[in-house]
Amino acid sequence: MSDPATPPDAHHRRLVAIAQPDTEEAAEFVAAFDDVDDVEVELIETTGEEEVREVIARVVSEGVDTIASVGGDGALNLVIGGLWDAGGGGGAALRDVTVVPVRSGTVNLVSKTMGLDSLDTTVDAIVAGRSRAMDVGRSEAGVFVLNSSSGYDAAVIGDAADHSDATLGQVRFAVEGIKRLRDEDPVHVTVRCDGVQLHDGPAMSVVTMNIGERASDDFHVAPDAEIDDGLLDVAVIRAESLSRFLGVIVKLALRRDVERRHLVRAQAEHVEIEWSRSVASQRDGDADDEVTSLDVRVHPGALRIHCA
Ligand SMILES: [Mg+2]
Structure with missing residues (x-):
């Protein structure tokens, strides 16, 4: 229809x-929509957390349908954090x-x-409108999609970024990084x-996973089964020394069972963690x-996300 007053097509998005500025993948992504009529794409280059937050607040108020986060898990975390706070806050914007x-x-x-392992798959998912609901974890530090943790693993997360030796709910541990730590004492944590006490004693790390392994001790990674189960997978790594901690990490990497005295697991909607002193923490x-x-x-x- 040529009537200028005609409202936009309901399918127009x-x-x-x-x-980040000058990201090659961002240019390729935008170019992939050149021949797609019903998706209007705008690229916004940002440099920091505050800027991402401002951009998201603005585009939400303008009625954006889809936000693509070009980058890694950390970049996605900032986008979802921005969405959580946008449009009045409390995750309201995540619904739209x-x-x-x-x-x-x-x-x-x-x-x-x-399943978005290539640019083509990603663009196809958007054009076809394929999406699913996904849980979001949140602490006073902010939102997380993969996991949040505190203790030793969080202390070495930076080292682990690109040379992971093992994963637990996709928290990456670098054995070399852990070895560099000098303080071997576990810290008391509740x-x-x-509302039910899971652990009260020394531990090395507490990990709360949104996408995690099954809660049983078989350690088969089945992330798809848990992203929308409304539960966090909790792991308290209570190995009492750094060498035991490393032993647990290696067993996890080999998908072997870990003795309960070294690792306690549970599932919960609400997890309260109290350390006896301050420890490192990380999200995604x-x-x-x-x-x-x-x-x-x-x-x-709380989150709607495109999928293959
Ligand atoms: Mg879950």
């Missing part, structure tokens, strides 16, 4: 791609906007989980899951400030 991770050189476990692979306590909750199906 506005997509904003957020990327579909998110899509676009791989850009770095480790991107979320896009892998969604962990409560949905990026370090946060040190913490002495964390109050972690799952927000079931």
Whole structure:
């Protein structure tokens, strides 16, 4: 119809791609929509967390349908954090906007989980409108899609970025990085899951996973089964020395059972963690400030994300 007053086609969608400046994959992604009539794409280049937040608040107020995060899991975390706070806050904007991770050189476990392993697959998923609901984890430090952790693993997360030796719910551990730590003493921690005490004693790390392994001890990685189960997978690594901690990590890498005295697991909607002193913490692979306590909750199906 040529009537200028005709409202836009109901299928017409506005997509904003957020990327670091001069990202090659961002240019390729935008170009892939040249021949797609019903998706209008805008590329916005940003350089920092605050800028991402401002951009998202603005495009949400303008009625954006889809936000593409070009980058790794850390970049996606910033986008989802921005969406959580946009449009009045409390995750309201997440109900109206579909998110899509676009791989850009770095480790991107979320896009892998969604089956978006190439540019073509990603563009196809957007054009076809294929998406699914996914849980979002959140603590006072902010949102997370993969996991949040505190303790020793968080202390070495930076070292682990590109040369992972083992994973636990896709937290990457670098054995070399852990070896460099001098302080071998576990720290006392209390962990409560949905109000029930899971652990009260020394531990090396507490990991809360949104995408995690099964809660049983078989360690088969089946992320697809858990991304929308409305539960966090909790792991308390309580190996009492650094060498035992390394032993647990190696067993996890080999998918072997770990004795319960070294590793306690549970599933919960609400996890309260109290350390006796401040320890390192991280969300989705990026370090946060040190913490002495964390109050972690799952927000079931809060995120809509494109998938293959
Ligand atoms: Mg889950």
